[in-house]
Amino acid sequence: MLNSNLLRKLDMQDLMVFVAVYEQSSVTEVSEALCVSQSTVSYCLKKLRTSFEDELFINTRSGMRPTNKASAMYSHIVKILQAINTCHSGIQTFDPTQNEITFNICAPEYFELLIFPKLIKRFIGSHFSIVVNITKFHKDIPVDELMDGRFDLVICFGPNFHRSVKGLRSQVLLEDELVCVVDKNADLPDQTLSLEAFAACQHVFPTPWTSDTNMVDGWLARQGCSRQIVARANSYVAALNMIPGTDFVLTLPRRVQALTCDEDRFSHRGAPEGLPNFTLDMMWSEKPSQDNANLWLREQIVKVCAEDGLL
Template identity: 70%
Template sequence: MLNSNLLRKLDMQDLMVFIAVYEQSSVTGVSESLCVSQSTVSYCLKKLRNAFEDELFINTRTGMRPTYKASTMYSHVLKILESINLCHSGAQAFDPIRQAVTFNICAPEYFELLILPRLLKQFDVADLPVTVNVHKLETDIPAEELRSGQLDLVICFGPNFHRTHADFKSQMLLEDELVCVFDKRATAPQQPRFSLQGFVERRHVFPTPWTSDSNMVDGWLASQAQKRQIVARANSYGAALKLITGTDFILTLPRRVQALLASDTLFSHCSPPSGLPGFTLDMQWSPITDQDRANTWFREQVVQVCAEQGLL
């Protein structure tokens, strides 16, 4: 925060005039070097004097002589202008056109279905030599691989579905909710939402697009002192949909996946029991790669894809 409201009225030109007058000791010379009128220089000096409550420069026969306060200010103002220039130039951005690059990420099938296809298409259209290797997400985040640099990024579920690591950087990509899917010929619930009792009485197919003995549904049911009957576990959402076809089984899917894969001609869907929470999709990375230009660029591409698809 600023110590005075008058400081808020200063701009870059005022600071440039201060430095130029200090170094040149001449209003005329400053006017010429900055390509501004002498009246502009005088106006800037007036603003500076009001803001810093000091004369700053005294007009003498030998030129503009800085006061003690102006002398102490000089190095600080110079650093301000240098910092502004650094902000403008910034670090050189990563350019994937100049060098082929491979990103190793750990992610669930959810990411592969909703985000990765658009991401790869974007790279293909721009003719970028970018390769993305996806490793399957396990119950725990592969922390050591992320810290060692074997993995560039982890895409995972939240909140609180995986053991947290305080040293990792994190960003939420999107939010989603769960929906119950069943064969169109199967017995539909009497209401547009399953009751808790009706939900646990039905037989379930459990998709495991990330390796885990249970998922967010089972965790919530346990908190309700309930348990569902699982008749089969599938390695993918698509396979799970095949397994419920022609049966009375139900499948609990993320709504975005249901909209993408569960054709309305074959499947119906309804809301899960009231209280079943939704989830987030997050990305996590090591602080070691936080300033890495390639890693930063890739994370920005992921966020951009999510934004373009209206996922954010």
């Protein structure tokens, strides 16, 4: 952040004029060197003097002489310009056409169904020599594996579904809501299920990640309710196959429901009012966060989400 609002009026040309006047001591020479008019140089100096609340340069017979403040500022302004140049061309980026690499991602089934296929097709279509290995997400964030590089990324649900860990950074990829999937001919209300109706149903529970708790039952417990789970499946698709011909309810993310549910076999109802939405979060270690390949991978995942309208 800037210490003064006056500094917000400065631009790169003003800083270039400052350095040039400091080094050349002549407005005329600065004008020629920067290919701008002398009036432009004078205008930039006026902005600089106002912004830094100092005369900066004193006009003498032998040229423009810096004040003590200008002398103290010079090396810092030079570093600012050097940093800008580095941002423009000096930061080495990962080139997937020149590097063969394997990425290891820990993620739930949601990511595998919704994002992973498009990510791989993007790599194949661009002829990148990249392999991506997916490991199923378990109960807790695999902190050690992230820290030592065994995992490049962890994809998990939020917000605040997992404890925060020092040394890890995160980014929300998308938000989704839950809906209730039922058999096309199920004898259930055609509208949003009430809390009482939802709790009274028999439920199939998918386990897209290994955990003793889940967001639905955690929310029900806070309402003083519970539900009857009659079957547990290892995946969303396996759970869906238990629904036809029954009055069972399967609570799915809406995006997964839209992707996997055949309208000739299934219908869906709104989840009870108050059942919270959730986010899909991307986590990585601060230690490799400056790794160019890791940065590139995260950017590709965000691009897939943006192009598919998930953001």
